[in-house]
Amino acid sequence: MTAPKVLISDKLSEAAVQIFRDSGVDVDFRPGIDKDELEQIIGNYDGLAIRSATKVTAKLLEKATRLKVIGRAGIGVDNVDVPAATARGIIVMNTPFGNSITTAEHAIALTFALAREIPAADASTQAGKWEKNRFMGVELTGKTFGIIGCGNIGSIVAERAVGLRMKVIAYDPFLSPERARDLGVEKVELEDLLARADFITLHTPLTEKTKNILSAENLAKTKKGVRIVNCARGGLVDEVALRAALDSGHVAGAAFDVFTVEPAKENPLFGHPNVVATPHLGAATTEAQENVALQVAEQISDYLLRGAITNAINFPSITAEEAPKLRPFVELAEKLGSFAGQLTEGGLKSVRITYEGSVAQLKVKALTSAAVAGLLRPILQDVNVVSAPAIARERGIVIEETTREAEGDYDALITLTVTTDDYERSIVGTVFADGKPRIVGIKGIKVDAEFAPSMIYVSNEDKPGFIGRFATVLGDAGINIATFALGRDAEGGSAVALVQVDGKVPQAVLDGVHAIPGVKHAHQLTF
Ligand SMILES: NC(=O)C1=CN([C@@H]2O[C@H](COP(=O)(O)OP(=O)(O)OC[C@H]3O[C@@H](n4cnc5c(N)ncnc54)[C@H](O)[C@@H]3O)[C@@H](O)[C@H]2O)C=CC1
Numbered sequence: 001m002t003a004p005k006v007l008i009s010d011k012l013s014e015a016a017v018q019i020f021r022d023s024g025v026d027v028d029f030r031p032g033i034d035k036d037e038l039e040q041i042i043g044n045y046d047g048l049a050i051r052s053a054t055k056v057t058a059k060l061l062e063k064a065t066r067l068k069v070i071g072r073a074g075i076g077v078d079n080v081d082v083p084a085a086t087a088r089g090i091i092v093m094n095t096p097f098g099n100s101i102t103t104a105e106h107a108i109a110l111t112f113a114l115a116r117e118i119p120a121a122d123a124s125t126q127a128g129k130w131e132k133n134r135f136m137g138v139e140l141t142g143k144t145f146g147i148i149g150c151g152n153i154g155s156i157v158a159e160r161a162v163g164l165r166m167k168v169i170a171y172d173p174f175l176s177p178e179r180a181r182d183l184g185v186e187k188v189e190l191e192d193l194l195a196r197a198d199f200i201t202l203h204t205p206l207t208e209k210t211k212n213i214l215s216a217e218n219l220a221k222t223k224k225g226v227r228i229v230n231c232a233r234g235g236l237v238d239e240v241a242l243r244a245a246l247d248s249g250h251v252a253g254a255a256f257d258v259f260t261v262e263p264a265k266e267n268p269l270f271g272h273p274n275v276v277a278t279p280h281l282g283a284a285t286t287e288a289q290e291n292v293a294l295q296v297a298e299q300i301s302d303y304l305l306r307g308a309i310t311n312a313i314n315f316p317s318i319t320a321e322e323a324p325k326l327r328p329f330v331e332l333a334e335k336l337g338s339f340a341g342q343l344t345e346g347g348l349k350s351v352r353i354t355y356e357g358s359v360a361q362l363k364v365k366a367l368t369s370a371a372v373a374g375l376l377r378p379i380l381q382d383v384n385v386v387s388a389p390a391i392a393r394e395r396g397i398v399i400e401e402t403t404r405e406a407e408g409d410y411d412a413l414i415t416l417t418v419t420t421d422d423y424e425r426s427i428v429g430t431v432f433a434d435g436k437p438r439i440v441g442i443k444g445i446k447v448d449a450e451f452a453p454s455m456i457y458v459s460n461e462d463k464p465g466f467i468g469r470f471a472t473v474l475g476d477a478g479i480n481i482a483t484f485a486l487g488r489d490a491e492g493g494s495a496v497a498l499v500q501v502d503g504k505v506p507q508a509v510l511d512g513v514h515a516i517p518g519v520k521h522a523h524q525l526t527f
């Protein structure tokens, strides 16, 4: 196997380069590479490691024909077009914890900077003014600290603030009462937080719901003299409205690390005496940068070399130990899906996938994605294991997943049941000890067949003479039969045949099979 190739296109700690090399990945370190050059060379790489400067757009991804994984050394992936990457089957990973402490510390540092006007006092002192009477700060002890978004970073800020003897209140719809209690935080509604907080710090991602969460209207509901810190994302606060509130004296100070437009060369907040600004330095410590660089290099290498998936935004996690166990079942799930997809003529309403026995202990989410990809691929273009669940959801196809203990003869079984407007059809498969996937049931009828590149699937009435007539139709057309698997539910009942043939089967031959008395369906399947 040739070594996978990774490009580092942002200023990552060089520790990442070493990790890639030590793991056997070819790496090119090109921090700050020009956008046009990146477009020209991205087609040579299997992996891309970035921070926030590289903009991974749909246009860039069109050129990224080999790319399998994008790793963000940091948290926010707002510089990556995740839906476009997903549509191309590219895994997008981040490193959700590596810079959290550092960013939380920056929020606390900015809170102190505001409380004691440190940047302005520094500038004045170094200018030789010694303005001892100009700077009158406020104590943090006993003040109410309002945290909007109490996830990884917000929680660390909360713990630090509790240590500073502040009264901490948090607005986060997903914060459980137990977690709030453990953190020593009072969980409140946004209105309550706005009305009570002396300091407000924001720690949510930028989403439709959080955009301008501190709007002009909400800023007007804050306590007079409030101080606001934003170390999360530009756009959470309406910068124009905040400037007006600073000018009127309603807001006493604002410390911002992130801005609506970055790099922020100009901004409505700039120039106000009570504003402290840093250039998106939240994650900028030696420790955090080493953490995220090492993590992203390990995660990308693990994926490219061993199929392990960690911290992916668009796919379930799979460990390096799980990957080899999962691989034959991924193939089985995809082929079962493909079998059903090739027989589906439209009106697909739902797919139910049941995992029985040892396979039920594996990461079945990944298997379900594979099955849905197999199912949709014959119907839609450009579906892959990463994009399939989202595409199915967009089309209103319900996906159900069930796991249960083994009940029958097999150690592991996957049953895929498709419901369309007109019928319900199940296909059952397993993986034999040789690692090969097998079909062991169709529509409740037991069979035993391998998936072959070219197959004919026939469903018919169990009547004498079918096999002879079938062989004659194929023989007359010069088509060689390689293997023949039959099954029936009862003598004279419903039967199925799975026939491996050499080469493509012309429609006229399938029509000839269909014309055999008792044949209900005859389809070519390819795998
Ligand atoms: N300035 C910098 O350099 C850095 C900025 N960040 C940013 O900090 C932010 C927070 O990061 P983490 O704490 O790691 O994320 P996280 O995902 O752990 O926490 C985010 C929290 O926001 C909450 N939330 C979501 N929607 C909300 C809403 N409508 N109202 C209130 N709360 C809501 C979530 O429930 C979650 O608890 C992210 O935007 C990240 O990109 C992260 C690292 C460095």
Ligand SMILES: O=C(O)CCC(=O)C(=O)O
Binding pocket: 051, 052, 073, 074, 075, 076, 077, 099, 280, 282, 283, 284
């Ligand atoms: O990489 C950086 O400096 C930015 C970090 C950040 O904003 C994040 O991790 O979300």
